[in-house]
Amino acid sequence: xxxxxxxxxxxxxxxxxxxxxxxxxxxxxxxxxxxxxxxxxxxxxxxxxxxxxxxxxxxxxxxxxxxxxxxxxxxxxxxxxxxxxxxxxxxxxxxxxxxxxxxxxxxxxxxxxxxxxxxxxxxxxxxxxxxxxxxxxxxxxxxxxxxxxxxxxxxxxxxxxxxxxxxxxxxxxxxxxxxxxxxxxxxxxxxxxxxxxxxxxxxxxxxxxxxxxxxxxxxxxxxxxxxx
Amino acid sequence: xxxxxxxxxxxxxxxxxxxxxxxxxxxxxxxxxxxxxxxxxxxxxxxxxxxxxxxxxxxxxxxxxxxxxxxxxxxxxxxxxxxxxxxxxxxxxxxxxxxxxxxxxxxxxxxxxxxxxxxxxxxxxxxxxxxxxxxxxxxxxxxxxxxxxxxxxxxxxxxxxxxxxxxxxxxxxxxxxxxxxxxxxxxxxxxxxxxxxxxxxxxxxxxxxxxxxxxxxxxxxxxxxxxx
Numbered sequence: 001x002x003x004x005x006x007x008x009x010x011x012x013x014x015x016x017x018x019x020x021x022x023x024x025x026x027x028x029x030x031x032x033x034x035x036x037x038x039x040x041x042x043x044x045x046x047x048x049x050x051x052x053x054x055x056x057x058x059x060x061x062x063x064x065x066x067x068x069x070x071x072x073x074x075x076x077x078x079x080x081x082x083x084x085x086x087x088x089x090x091x092x093x094x095x096x097x098x099x100x101x102x103x104x105x106x107x108x109x110x111x112x113x114x115x116x117x118x119x120x121x122x123x124x125x126x127x128x129x130x131x132x133x134x135x136x137x138x139x140x141x142x143x144x145x146x147x148x149x150x151x152x153x154x155x156x157x158x159x160x161x162x163x164x165x166x167x168x169x170x171x172x173x174x175x176x177x178x179x180x181x182x183x184x185x186x187x188x189x190x191x192x193x194x195x196x197x198x199x200x201x202x203x204x205x206x207x208x209x210x211x212x213x214x215x216x217x218x219x220x221x222x223x224x225x226x227x228x
Numbered sequence: 229x230x231x232x233x234x235x236x237x238x239x240x241x242x243x244x245x246x247x248x249x250x251x252x253x254x255x256x257x258x259x260x261x262x263x264x265x266x267x268x269x270x271x272x273x274x275x276x277x278x279x280x281x282x283x284x285x286x287x288x289x290x291x292x293x294x295x296x297x298x299x300x301x302x303x304x305x306x307x308x309x310x311x312x313x314x315x316x317x318x319x320x321x322x323x324x325x326x327x328x329x330x331x332x333x334x335x336x337x338x339x340x341x342x343x344x345x346x347x348x349x350x351x352x353x354x355x356x357x358x359x360x361x362x363x364x365x366x367x368x369x370x371x372x373x374x375x376x377x378x379x380x381x382x383x384x385x386x387x388x389x390x391x392x393x394x395x396x397x398x399x400x401x402x403x404x405x406x407x408x409x410x411x412x413x414x415x416x417x418x419x420x421x422x423x424x425x426x427x428x429x430x431x432x433x434x435x436x437x438x439x440x441x442x443x444x445x446x447x448x449x450x451x452x453x454x455x456x
Contacts, residue, residue: 088402
């Protein structure tokens, strides 16, 4: 099994939040994978998938792109391994948490750390990333970085539902982590990998949860290369 | 089994979002219940529960207060009836959705419709409600109503994770509704019961979902008395 991942100028820097979701899901299932680093504009290796973005999984001749599709593939193809969803209801609600992670956590972090992502890239990736993201946001990524401290308080406030959940139990999924945890953790691992900005306060239950996520699977995410 | 509910000046007006969560959960389980209306300041009937607020359930001598505790009680005590959570993972993630509903949906609706709630109450409930809620919000409820139109756009934007979910499947819980749907629906049924304000746009997938929720259980929520 082969996983095509995003990397920076330094090929050991693997920062994509979507790839991290898949890496944690694979570790949860106990599945070994060959990790293939690709820069933003290196798409030839996974061209057979038809996808223009990673993560892409090549599983015994089957190509699967998109982190949610990959995770569903893993759950359906390897049902005897530990479950990522805990059944049909868990799968549906994990999807809700993934949408929440995309629209609240990832979208909240992005303007704060996008310039840091830029700094991790070499040309031509840097120009591609900066122009495409500035077009999407309608703002200069480096100007956004200048004012990012002002975004911390509203970002933290928007995490209130997650904070309430983690005040009651160690993981979003209960006593043990599963894919809903990984979907959110991917965002924080991405942030930690590319940016020196600490986005969580020390006494936030989400901070303690993030520490637990970094420790999982023999410190898989904690050991990952960081940009600074 | 007896459920103590909140009611307005008109005792047939049952508007509590937390009670609605329980009513839908009871219907999902196919459990008949005697519904006992209580105004805000009528707490004697459920005093044995030790709770100062409804919903309170009296189940064959067992008193349970708090909507989340009641729903867990129903799931655990009646495991042979249709499941509200779909297993342990579903239960944990349903709790996350409930926190999201409380902090995003209910908290977003409240300043827009709190004065409408006031208008449904008789003295002494009205004075109690107005002063306690104005203290909590630090604002005049009727002044909030005057400017409520300005809150509609950010409220709708905050529903993005739910909208994304419902663009893919008919219910938050997948092909059929379960408690995560009821947890959110309670907020919208409350709003519809006390306020003439339409908070959702007609072409919003959440609007269509709300229609489906109103239709459930032979139109249980649709047939409920409204204030205007």
